[in-house]
Amino acid sequence: MGLSLLAPLFLAGLAAIAVPIYVHLTHRERREPVRFPSLMFLRRIPFRTTKKQRIRHWGLFVLRVLALALLAAAFSRPLLDRGSLGISVLGSARDVVILLDRSLSMSVGDRWSRATDAVADVAAGLGEADRATLIAYAERAVALTERTNDVGTLRSAAAMLRPGGGRTSAGPAVRLARDMLDPSEFPVREVVVISDFQEIGAPQPDEDRLPAGAIVTVVDVSDGTEPANVSVDVVELDRVSSNARDRVTATARLSNRGPAVTTPASVELVLDGAVVATQRVALPAGETRPVTLTADVPPGRTMVGAVRVAADAYPADDALRFVLEPVDPIAVLVLGDPQAGEDGLYLDRALALAEDPPFEVTSLPIARASAAPIGDAEVVVLNDVPYPGGALGRALATFAQGGGGLWVVFGRRHGAESWSAEGVALAGSRPGSLVDRVAAAGGTMSILHYDHPLFAPFAEPRSGDFSSARFFRYRVHDVPEDAVVLARFDDGSVALSERPVGAGRVVAWTAGLANEWNDLPIKPVFLPFVHETIRYLARYQPEPAWRVAGSVLGGADLAAIEGEPVLERPDGRRTRLSDGGPDALILDEPGVYTLRSLGGRVDARAIAVNADPRESDLRRGDPEEIASGMAPIDPGAERRGELAAALTPAEKERRQGLWWYLLLTVLVLSIVEGGLARRAGRVAR
């Protein structure tokens, strides 16, 4: 049994004890002199100053100090951690965890009002010793209250909540409930699940379960019917610049998840609030169909748009919002050898075929190159040409140092002898000797760094086969220590390496890009390989046209904002995301967010957030089956413990009410002190 305090800061009031100490140590002189028959004897006694005085009236002093100490102790709300107290008073108390589903599907019909009513019912059913915790869950779970038996707290917590944009996932909720109930020492532990019990939200078989002894109670707020629901699941956007206008093609996938065939309804493409294209479509029940909508829009403008269908019983998925960014091609400068002839054909064709984003390619013989086009480019390719010296070489170095991407391709035409000192400094070393593997029918690229962003798109099976390409010749490249080898041939020689230079990147390819030293250019993987290399060198990071509700906004998103970032939600609320606010935010509400710097609107960036398309599947699962997936494997096992340990300190303090006794004692002490003080005063006079 230990004594603890609910508000220990009030113990600072103990400093008031100094007052009676001061009063009792300092013998104040009466203003009126004491008339005394003779000072004959008093004069004979040496005078003593008050500094030498000791505490007088020990009884009064102790009473006053005790009263002050008890007063401070009463305000600090003491409580005793007595295990026996709780269990003796509350033998069968329940520790209830209310799991309230706040996924998007709960916005259908009156599901949400029924859910909050259910929370109120559970709260009203709590006994004196029972405690309940409200947890809201969708794809994440959050405890909204602490353990309490205050009906008002639970009801208000539920009333302030609204369905979010996330999808149903019981797993996190079960884990949180388990974490709360597992250490609980209440005799009875219960989980009340209030949900519409979508089939997609059922816990997976391998997910965590509630602790042994926990009872699961389900409250189904769905009406058991599946409402008519046509959803826009996904939209693929294609924006092509043509003359003075951009052509936007939006291909939307519509699904009829309702039980009935829909009558032909209009599908609209909305850009910046205006309907720019419409199409009528009829969807049989359970079917999915693509719909393509096309419109011409002004070039170079970011637009907020949506593909939407007519509102139905589940309006949250009737529109898919997106942000349509303008076409922004990557500027690529290819410097080649004027004598190369057709050697650059494959590279040129591959660059010309880029669409997402397109490449704006400029090919120049290196002899005619100057610093001007280098400054306009994002990526420069030295295609089998020696690294230039002089002003051009310095311009290239400056370009790379400043953040540009340089792709150095070693080929048959130029070896180590043709490289300038600037080139060696930039690439780290000269191209080495020629490796001829013609006799061995060529080598292969056998070691690829798939974790690297450049090769990451090829990591999945059937996403790019580099092993089919044969490499007959390549140059030896001794990479410097600060370079990273991204790919090697089967003999260990370096095929592709990257070296950071200042803020830029230099990638070296040792086998040429012509169909002479290898047959890679005629392999399917050549095209994406070239595109990915250019994108990587240009640091191309496409902004998603929309995000799914539940995505996290932070990091790179905020770094792009100059100044203090502020996020404006679809409902107009604003959140500062730097000093004093969170450094990341969950985009849990479908709609269009606006991210801008504090006080500025120029750099405002729109972020479209849509409901998780999986949440559009309103098929109802079996509540009992879902509950059994949460319930402990061994439901018969029970644990009983001391309830007091599970009570919160505030509850223990409220239950014990020691401060009342302390205040009562202070009152009694004050009365006694008053009597003693009067008596002492009479004696003094």
Next chain:
Amino acid sequence: MTTARFLDPAVLARISNLELLARTVVDGFISGLHHAPYLGFSLDFAEHRAYMPGDDIRRIDWRVFGRTDRLYVKEFEADTNANFSLVFDVSRSMDYGSGAVTKLDYGRYLAACLAYFSRRQRDRVGIVTFDEDLVEIVPPSAKHLDMVLHTIDRIVPRDRRGGLDRPLRKVAESLRRRSIVVLISDFYEPPEVTQHALGYLRNKQCDVIAFHLLDPSEIDLPFDEAAQFEDLETHERIPVVPAELRAEYRRLVALHRRALADTLGPAGIDYYFIDVSQPLDHALLHYLSRRSWLSRVR
């Protein structure tokens, strides 16, 4: 109402008539001492002796002559016509009391009782009041009881310092014959000064009884708060922290009382200390015992 209650100073303070007070106290006190060994000390018969020529024939006990046919003369123990002088300190320091009565009041009651009592013994009673000098003098006389009581009744504290040497010297000079002198004072003088002053009376062959009156507050110094203490006579002020000085003060007072007793006793002066919160019977009893002793030794 019991007699003992009339001996309580607080009760006596309600009686405005001093003679009535004295009579009430003394008569009640005497009746209460009915079986005490001090009864009949002054007029009591002592012995018979054979008649000698020259003896006053009025003292012949004729009843004894009738029974024995011999002449015998009655002898009595004491002189019943002694001078009884009250010497009362009326200095400002006597006007102090923490309880119902001041030292002056208590001394007034005591003096009245003693005067009345002495008159009953056919003594000639007189009174002298003094502070640093004589204030009022009523010479001892058999007819002066009323004057003595009147003088006692009119006593007011004088705003003057007290002293023993000068007034007692004058008192001694004024005494014409051997007297019983009762001195009532608070004796705020060094013991040797007191002894010297009382020596004037002793040199006149007077029987001196010194009643030392002190208030309980003067004995215990029960004050609590630190304060300026002002001397009633000199108006001098000194800062005093009673809690700190109390023990030493008590020791000094006790030492003073002991010194008075030690110096006056050997000088033939009867010293009796009185706490004015105590009933009068202690003082009266002491006086009676002393008077009885004086009667025997004379």
